[in-house]
Amino acid sequence: AQSVTQPDIHITVSEGASLELRCNYSYGATPYLFWYVQSPGQGLQLLLKYFSGDTLVQGIKGFEAEFKRSQSSFNLRKPSVHWSDAAEYFCAVALIKAAGNKLTFGGGTRVLVKP
Amino acid sequence: DAGITQSPRHKVTETGTPVTLRCHQTENHRYMYWYRQDPGHGLRLIHYSYGVKDTDKGEVSDGYSVSRSKTEDFLLTLESATSSQTSVYFCAIDGGGSSTDTQYFGPGTRLTVL
Numbered sequence: 001a002q003s004v005t006q007p008d009i010h011i012t013v014s015e016g017a018s019l020e021l022r023c024n025y026s027y028g029a030t031p032y033l034f035w036y037v038q039s040p041g042q043g044l045q046l047l048l049k050y051f052s053g054d055t056l057v058q059g060i061k062g063f064e065a066e067f068k069r070s071q072s073s074f075n076l077r078k079p080s081v082h083w084s085d086a087a088e089y090f091c092a093v094a095l096i097k098a099a100g101n102k103l104t105f106g107g108g109t110r111v112l113v114k115p
Numbered sequence: 116d117a118g119i120t121q122s123p124r125h126k127v128t129e130t131g132t133p134v135t136l137r138c139h140q141t142e143n144h145r146y147m148y149w150y151r152q153d154p155g156h157g158l159r160l161i162h163y164s165y166g167v168k169d170t171d172k173g174e175v176s177d178g179y180s181v182s183r184s185k186t187e188d189f190l191l192t193l194e195s196a197t198s199s200q201t202s203v204y205f206c207a208i209d210g211g212g213s214s215t216d217t218q219y220f221g222p223g224t225r226l227t228v229l
Contacts, residue, residue, distance in 0.1 A: 009155070036220075043205060044158075044220040090157050101146070101209055102173065103218060105157030 002027040002093050006106035013081050014114045021076040021109050023091030032094040033074040034103070035065055039087045047089075050074065061085070086113040118142050119221035121206050127227045134193040136224050138206030140186075147189040148173075148207040148218065149181065151200075158205060164189055196228045 003026045013019050025031055032051050036044040048059025055067040065076045074091060091106040118141030128134050138147060146165055150158040150173075160173030162181040170181050178200060180192045193200055206221040 004157075006157075034217075043222045046217050046219075049217065092157075101218060102148075102160055102163065103150075103158070103207075104174075105159070107155050107157045 002031070002095060002104050004091050004093050004104055004106035006089075006091055006109050008109045009107070010110050010112065012112045012114060015083055016080050019076075019078045019081045019085070019111065021089050021091075021111070023074045023076065023106060024072055025074065025091075025093045026072065027093055031074075032101075033065075033067060034092040034094065035059065035063070035074075035076050036090045036092065037061075037087045038090065038108075044090065047076070081111075081113055083113050083115070086111055119206060119208055119219060121204075121221040121224050123224060124222065125225045127229065128196050129229050130197055131195050134196050134226065134228075136191045136204055136206075136226070138189045138191070138221060140189075140206075140208050142208060142219075143186060144208040144210050145186070146209050147183065148209075149179075149189065149191045150205045150207065151175065151202040152205060152223070153202050161191065161204075193226075196226075198228050200226065201228045202226060 005024045007022050034049045035047040038044050047063050048057045050057045050067045057065050063078050067074050088108045088110045090108045092103045094101045120139045122137045148163040149161040152158045159175045161179050164170045164183045182190045204224045207218045209218045
């Protein structure tokens with residue numbers, strides 16, 4: 001079965017600094033990978049996704065992620081963090097089947113942004 | 116935003132009582148999912164549906180049942196609620212098994228079982 005690990009439970013970053021969130025997956029086939037963001041009290045919003053092709057994926061809100069097959073990683077980055085980026089971030093891998101796309105999520109990383 | 120609503124948004128109930136959560140979509144998507152969110156676990160799949168009257172179990176299905184009598188509604192039932200089912204429940208939808216499909220999530224239902 002597939003699994004996703006987000007090693008950092010909490011990260012604190014200063015506004016304007018860069019941010020990198022780690023994600024490692026275990027999956028027997030080519031993975032379909034996602035990053036979602038959840039603001040407090042809200043649902044999940046898709047930031048970006050990787051299915052194939054270019055291993056550097058651009059997303060919304062200035063985020064990007066890089067797929068590294070050799071490291072089984074899909075780390076999320078942002079060059080300059082804004083206070084509004086304070087949220088919880090989830091990495092997920094999908095098992096794509098004819099009967100639906102079942103997502104397996106990591107435990108999440110909560111990002112705090114210092115002024 | 117995808118047209119997904121969940122009701123109720125908040126519910127407090129007592130151990131042993133039945134509870135039904137509703138997910139309603141206006142996107143006419145074939146696939147619907149129920150997840151629960153708990154600290155440190157991210158979201159875990161409870162049940163999903165791939166069409167009217169077609170459902171299957173997810174990772175954490177024990178103690179839950181689902182029904183889908185029409186495309187737009189997917190119900191999650193806790194037959195006899197337990198304190199371990201205190202959680203935030205999210206519904207999600209997508210168009211199907213294509214690699215280009217994205218799952219969209221509803222706003223969530225916070226359930227507390229006392």
